[in-house]
Amino acid sequence: MTESQIREIKRLLAECTKEHRKEIFQFLRKEFPVHSLEAQLNADAEIILEAIGRASDLTQRGVRGIIAEAAFSTNVAKTLHGWKDITPPGDHAYDFLLTDGSEVRVQVKMQRLKGHVPMKANQAYRFLPSDAYVVETQKTRGGKHPETGADTRPYHFAEFDVLAVSLHPSTNDWKDFRYTVASWLIRRKENEDLLLKFQPVPVNTNDDWTDDFLTAVSWFRSSQKKRIYRI
Known part of the structure; x- marks a missing residue:
């Protein structure tokens, strides 16, 4: 034809x-x-x-999380020149393992909603800022460690390198992400090896959060020690 x-x-x-x-x-x-x-x-x-449209809010939240991962793969990971996605099969504490010769583990999360509107950080914890959004940084599935009986939902700081937060709930655009370095996130007071359940995400980019993945990678590789917020 x-x-x-x-x-x-x-x-x-x-x-x-x-x-x-x-x-x-x-x-x-x-x-x-x-x-x-x-x-x-x-x-x-x-x-x-x-x-999916008939599903419960909890199920749809899970679907949105999967869409966020697919959006990161399509709009970010696959567009990186000189990078490869070498994520192995199986259940891991990270969603993507990317490499440009040096590996970076990426965890993708959704900005949290409450009552179908973007949740503010101070709605999670009063000590967090009211002018920031929030992301829930714990594993979807709960459980107990077979030997210690400890809760397995919290993330340990060594489990991923960069956190990517989808801002779709507030921007309605699956291409919008905020990135930070995992080691900069807030620790739990009762166990500083674990990430706090909720982390504040700024409305605008700053020295701790960027909208550019490669900038976050450069921050991670600099080994700079800091916190996105001190409590």
Whole structure:
């Protein structure tokens, strides 16, 4: 088919009614599924999305977290020149293992919502600033250590290097992230080896948080010691 023929088809489509275009779209959908998951689940994308739409807030929060990871992969990791994603299969304390010759472990989290609106940091802890957002930095699944009985949800400081926080809840843009160095995050008073459950995320970038992944990597590799907020 020639380019002129393709242009003619596009012209005819533009002249079709909405109902006719939908009929043609449904015809093409039989040959071109939106995602391989449709075949895996034997369900059309529309049915899968309808199921997600009917799900509880907790389930949808999990879905948003997965979308944030996919957005980081597509909009950030895959656009980095000279970098490779070498994330091994399995369940890890980090979401991505990236390398440009030197490895960086990245944990992706969602900015926290409360009542379907962006949660402020002082709503998590009164001692945190009221003009900052908040991210929950603990593992999704809970459990107990088989030997010590300790809670396994909290992150240890050595488990990842860079924290990437999706700001979609406040910007409605999956490309928007804030990054900081994991070792700069706030520690728990009762155990300084563990990250505090909630961490403040500034509305604007500053000396502790950046919207550029490579800047955060340079901060991490500088080995500078600091805290994003002191309590």
